[in-house]
Amino acid sequence: MTPGHRNRISKLVALALSALLTPLVESSPAGIQTQEAQAFMATVENGARTTSEAPAEMVWIPGGEFSMGARDPETSAGTIGMLQTKDSRPIHRVYVDGFWMDKTEVTNKQFASFVRATGYKTVAERTPRAEDFPGAPPENLIAGSVVFAPPKQAVRLHDHFQWWAYIADANWRHPLGPGSHIKGKDNYPVVHIAYEDAQAYAKWAGKRLPSEAEWEFAARGGLSGKLYPWGDEFKPSSKWMTNSHQGHFPHHDSGADAFVGIAPVARFAPNGYGLFDVGGNVWEWTSDWYRHDYYLQLVAAGGVARNPRGPATSFDPSEPGQKKRVHRGGSFLCTDQYCSRYMVGTRGKGEESTGTNHLGFRCVQDAKTH
Numbered sequence: 001m002t003p004g005h006r007n008r009i010s011k012l013v014a015l016a017l018s019a020l021l022t023p024l025v026e027s028s029p030a031g032i033q034t035q036e037a038q039a040f041m042a043t044v045e046n047g048a049r050t051t052s053e054a055p056a057e058m059v060w061i062p063g064g065e066f067s068m069g070a071r072d073p074e075t076s077a078g079t080i081g082m083l084q085t086k087d088s089r090p091i092h093r094v095y096v097d098g099f100w101m102d103k104t105e106v107t108n109k110q111f112a113s114f115v116r117a118t119g120y121k122t123v124a125e126r127t128p129r130a131e132d133f134p135g136a137p138p139e140n141l142i143a144g145s146v147v148f149a150p151p152k153q154a155v156r157l158h159d160h161f162q163w164w165a166y167i168a169d170a171n172w173r174h175p176l177g178p179g180s181h182i183k184g185k186d187n188y189p190v191v192h193i194a195y196e197d198a199q200a201y202a203k204w205a206g207k208r209l210p211s212e213a214e215w216e217f218a219a220r221g222g223l224s225g226k227l228y229p230w231g232d233e234f235k236p237s238s239k240w241m242t243n244s245h246q247g248h249f250p251h252h253d254s255g256a257d258a259f260v261g262i263a264p265v266a267r268f269a270p271n272g273y274g275l276f277d278v279g280g281n282v283w284e285w286t287s288d289w290y291r292h293d294y295y296l297q298l299v300a301a302g303g304v305a306r307n308p309r310g311p312a313t314s315f316d317p318s319e320p321g322q323k324k325r326v327h328r329g330g331s332f333l334c335t336d337q338y339c340s341r342y343m344v345g346t347r348g349k350g351e352e353s354t355g356t357n358h359l360g361f362r363c364v365q366d367a368k369t370h
Helices: 003-008 011-021 108-118 195-204 212-220 294-301
Strands: 058-061 064-068 092-096 099-102 144-148 164-168 283-289 324-328 348-351
Touching (some): 064 212, 092 294, 099 212, 212 283, 212 324, 283 348
Antiparallel strands (some): 058 099, 144 164, 283 324, 324 348
C-alpha cells in the first residue's frame, strides 16, 4: 500500500483492512522454507462413541490421531495460486478427543434467533471508539465492515486494497452495505462476524468455537493428506464440490459452480463426517491465536500433540502489533489464480474485531464418551 493511497482512506479503514487481509504468503517463518517435509500418515479414529443424544443440526466427530498441515508445493511457480502457505508446515501428528460439530456454518436464521433472544449488537453495528483508533477524524468513526468490491477491470494482484472496501453500515443484516438485506436468505451463512460475536453466539447456544486442530480433523472427514475435504481432485468427475471463484479474479466471477458470491449452506456434497462447506463459501473462526511458527513449536516439542489449543500469544511478522486468530476453510473468493485456501490443510488469520462479507463460523460441543 503506497503512502498516497494510505492518505486517501481513513486510519480506521486502513486498520480494518490490513488487519484481516494482509497476504498470507508474506508470513513465512524463518526455517519453515527449508524444513524437510514430513509424510502424512493414516488417520486413526477413536473407538469411543458418545453416550449423549445428537444435538440438533450437529454431527459426531470421533476424534483420534491424524497428520495435520499441508504438503509442500509440487510446483515452483512464482504465482500465489495453488501454493500452500509456509505457515501450514511442517506436517505433524495431533490427537483430539471426540466432539459434536455443527453440520453447517451458522446461518442468518440461527443468528437472528440469538439476537432476538439477547438483544446482542455485533461489532460491525457498534460505533468505533476514538480510543481504539487514536488520530482518526471523528467523522470517520462510523459503524461498518469490510466488503468485497471487485474492480471493473482486470488488475494486478499485488494490492488487495483494489478489491476490498470499508463500507459504512455494512453488517450481518446488510452484508453489502445499506440497501442490501438478508430477507429471504435465512439459509445463508451469517457474515460480518467478529471473534467476540462468534463467542457470544456459541455461549448462548451452549457450545464453543473449535480449536484449529479440531477443525482440521473434522474437515478432513477421516481422509489423510488429501488436498481437499473430498480428495485430491478439485472437480472429481467434473463435479463442483465447493463454492469458489470462477472466471478472472477479482473482477469477474462467472458463477460456473451455480453461485456468484456467497451461497446458501449445504448446496454441495458433505465430507466423510457429514459436514458441509468446510472448503469454500465463507471463512470460519477458530479459537486459536495465530502464530506463523506454531507448527514448528509443536514439532520441536516432540511426540503427538494432544488436544492442542494453539499458542499462548499471537504473532504475525507481517503485522507484529495485531493480535489475530486462525481462520479456516477458505471462501467463495478462493481461486487457484490468487488464494486457494479451500485446501484443507492451509490456514487463514484475522484480527479479532474485524469481519467481512466472506467470514462466518460454526460451533462445536463436547460430549461424554464410553
